[in-house]
Amino acid sequence: MIYNELNETHIDVLKEIGNIGAGNAATSLSQMLSKTIEMNVPEVDILNLDDAIDTMGGHENIVVGVLVSFYGDIDGVILFLLKKEFVHLILNSLMGTELNSFEEISEMEMSALSEIGNIMVSSYVNSIASLTEMAIDITVPSVCIDMTGAIIDAVASEFSEVSDKVMFIKEKYFCGEETIYSNMLLLPSVTSLKILLNKFGMEI
Amino acid sequence: MSDELVVGISDMKIARAPQELISYALGSCVGICIIDKVKKVAGMVHVMLPSSSIGDNVNAFKYADTGIPEMVKQMEALGCLRAHMTAKIAGGAKMFEIKSTSTIGNIGERNVLATKEVLSKLNIKITSQDVGANYGRTITFNSSSGDLKIKSFAKDVKII
Numbered sequence: 420m421i422y423n424e425l426n427e428t429h430i431d432v433l434k435e436i437g438n439i440g441a442g443n444a445a446t447s448l449s450q451m452l453s454k455t456i457e458m459n460v461p462e463v464d465i466l467n468l469d470d471a472i473d474t475m476g477g478h479e480n481i482v483v484g485v486l487v488s489f490y491g492d493i494d495g496v497i498l499f500l501l502k503k504e505f506v507h508l509i510l511n512s513l514m515g516t517e518l519n520s521f522e523e524i525s526e527m528e529m530s531a532l533s534e535i536g537n538i539m540v541s542s543y544v545n546s547i548a549s550l551t552e553m554a555i556d557i558t559v560p561s562v563c564i565d566m567t568g569a570i571i572d573a574v575a576s577e578f579s580e581v582s583d584k585v586m587f588i589k590e591k592y593f594c595g596e597e598t599i600y601s602n603m604l605l606l607p608s609v610t611s612l613k614i615l616l617n618k619f620g621m622e623i
Numbered sequence: 624m625s626d627e628l629v630v631g632i633s634d635m636k637i638a639r640a641p642q643e644l645i646s647y648a649l650g651s652c653v654g655i656c657i658i659d660k661v662k663k664v665a666g667m668v669h670v671m672l673p674s675s676s677i678g679d680n681v682n683a684f685k686y687a688d689t690g691i692p693e694m695v696k697q698m699e700a701l702g703c704l705r706a707h708m709t710a711k712i713a714g715g716a717k718m719f720e721i722k723s724t725s726t727i728g729n730i731g732e733r734n735v736l737a738t739k740e741v742l743s744k745l746n747i748k749i750t751s752q753d754v755g756a757n758y759g760r761t762i763t764f765n766s767s768s769g770d771l772k773i774k775s776f777a778k779d780v781k782i783i
Contacts, residue, residue, distance in 0.1 A: 468632055478647035479761060481776055486719045522777045561719040565776050568648025569759020572632060573718035576651045576671050576730045583633075 430465060432619045437463035437588040437605060439550055440543030444601070445592060447542040451535060452512040454594050461590040468575055471587050475500055475602060478568030481521050485536030486574060487560045489544055492553035493611035497543065498574045498604040499536045500567070505599045509535050521564050533562045543603070551618045574606065627763075630654070633685035635668040635694050637701065640767040649714035649760045651731035653738050655691055656711045656764040656771055657747060659703035665766035666694045672730070673737030687737040695745055708747050711771045711783060712738055713762050715754040731755065751783040 425433070441461040449456040472478055483506055485499040501509075507518040513531050518524070537560045548555040563570065575585060590601040607615060616622070628636045630646040638644050640663035646654045649669065658665040668690045675686040683689040699705065715735035735754045742749055753760065753773050763772040773781040 472648075484718070563718055563757065565650075565718065566648035566759040566761070568632075569650030569716065570718055571650070572648070572652050572671065573650030573716065573731065576734075 425465075429616060429621060432616060432621060433465070433586060434463035436547060436615060437461065437586060440546045441588065441590050443542040443546045444539040445590065447538050448535070448592070448601075451538060452509065452594075454512060457593040459591040461588055464587050464589070465584050466587045467584050468571060471585050471604065472568050472571055474587065474589070475567040475571070476502065478566060480567045481564060482567050482570065483521075483532055483562065483564050484570040484574075485533060485540070485560045485562050487537065487540045487557050489555050489557045491548075491555040493555060493607060493614050495605070495607035495611050496574060496577070497540050497557075498570070498606070499540060500570070500602040500604070501532070501536075502600065502602075504597070505601065506532065508594060508597065508599055524564060529562055529564075533560050536560050536562065539601075540603075551615070553614075553618070571604070574604065630667045630669050632669055633671055633682050633690075635666065635684045635690060635697075637664060637666045637694070637698060638764075638766045639664055642766050644764040644766065645762070647761045649762060650716055650718050651714070651734060653687065653712060653714040653731075653734045653754070654760075654762045654764075655687075655694070655738055655742070656713075656762070657691075657694065657698065657708050658710075658764075658766065658769045659698065659707040660709070660769060661707045662701070662703045663766060664698060664701055664703050665764055665769070666698050667762075667764050668694045670734060670738070673733045687734060687741055691738065691741045692745065695747070705746065709750045709769070710742050710747050711751050711764070711769070712742075712749060713753045713760050713771060713773055713783075716759060717755070717757055718759070720757075753781060753783055 445458045483501040488496045586605045588603040592599045626642045630636045644667040646669045656667045670687045670690045675689045683693045715731040717731050758775045761774040
């Protein structure tokens with residue numbers, strides 16, 4: 420409901436907020452993997468659930484989801500979704516392992532993914548916090564491997580008070596010859612969305 | 624040969640034998656399947672939230688408390704009898720474990736509780752269920768046999 424009340428200027432501000440963290444997150448990733456990572460300008464879209472699910476390869480596509488909630492001056496959740504190629508890049512760079520299928524993923528590999536998610540989300544949140552001069556903390560991430568549809572519906576349900584739409588931030592990374600997409604869903608609570616927009620001089 | 628009706632998120636469909644109803648990748652959502660075995664008519668509704676009082680109320684099928692009665696009403700309009708109806712339910716998982724001050728993580732459980740309450744008020748018996756746990760489910764409901772097939776990641780297919 421609230422996303423429907425937003426005008427183009429509001430959406431531009433939200434897109435900018437989405438953009439701010441992206442560069443920092445890419446830098447953190449590059450440092451952790453000891454690889455040069457280049458990136459395009461991220462795409463930020465307000466999508467309904469079905470379109471968000473399609474972007475991730477459809478309802479039954481298996482992905483890794485890393486969920487972090489943030490709290491403090493604003494609250495909400497960030498869901499980081501990793502497709503198979505991205506997971507393979509991370510595990511191969513960090514642990515030298517080959518990922519043949521998600522069924523074979525080990526506990527150790529899960530915690531590596533959780534840590535990567537944690538660091539990327541932290542750098543994201545930190546850049547939003549410093550820009551807006553707000554205090555924002557994050558929780559320990561929770562990770563799961565499952566169907567895209569199930570992951571997105573579970574996260575969206577908790578925040579359906581906001582709307583049936585989600586802010587989807589898609590970044591294209593170039594790492595050597597590989598092109599990898601990083602996908603993040605940013606879901607602030609209603610109050611937090613208002614606070615964020617107010618910080619940029621806007622009312623809703 | 625295969626005649627499938629896809630039920631989306633916050634959606635409801637009614638099928639006649641031998642059609643099948645399918646809903647993909649339920650997370651914390653709950654799929655409620657009701658069949659009138661005499662009439663061979665089956666309905667499936669995919670609800671996201673327990674109660675319409677916490678939402679914008681535009682779509683009845685988004686909520687357990689409005690979606691299930693509406694489906695039953697539409698089945699009755701097709702000649703089904705309440706006394707012949709039985710239900711199977713699936714979903715309501717807790718996909719993420721989050722330790723925080725927020726309420727994240729209990730929506731699946733609340734959906735299941737609300738579903739059971741609504742079905743009991745409607746006097747419709749739940750003959751089997753596969754709810755909770757921490758994984759997603761794709762469900763297929765056969766309107767001839769009343770079998771509910773459940774498919775999950777890295778798990779065997781289950782029929783309840």
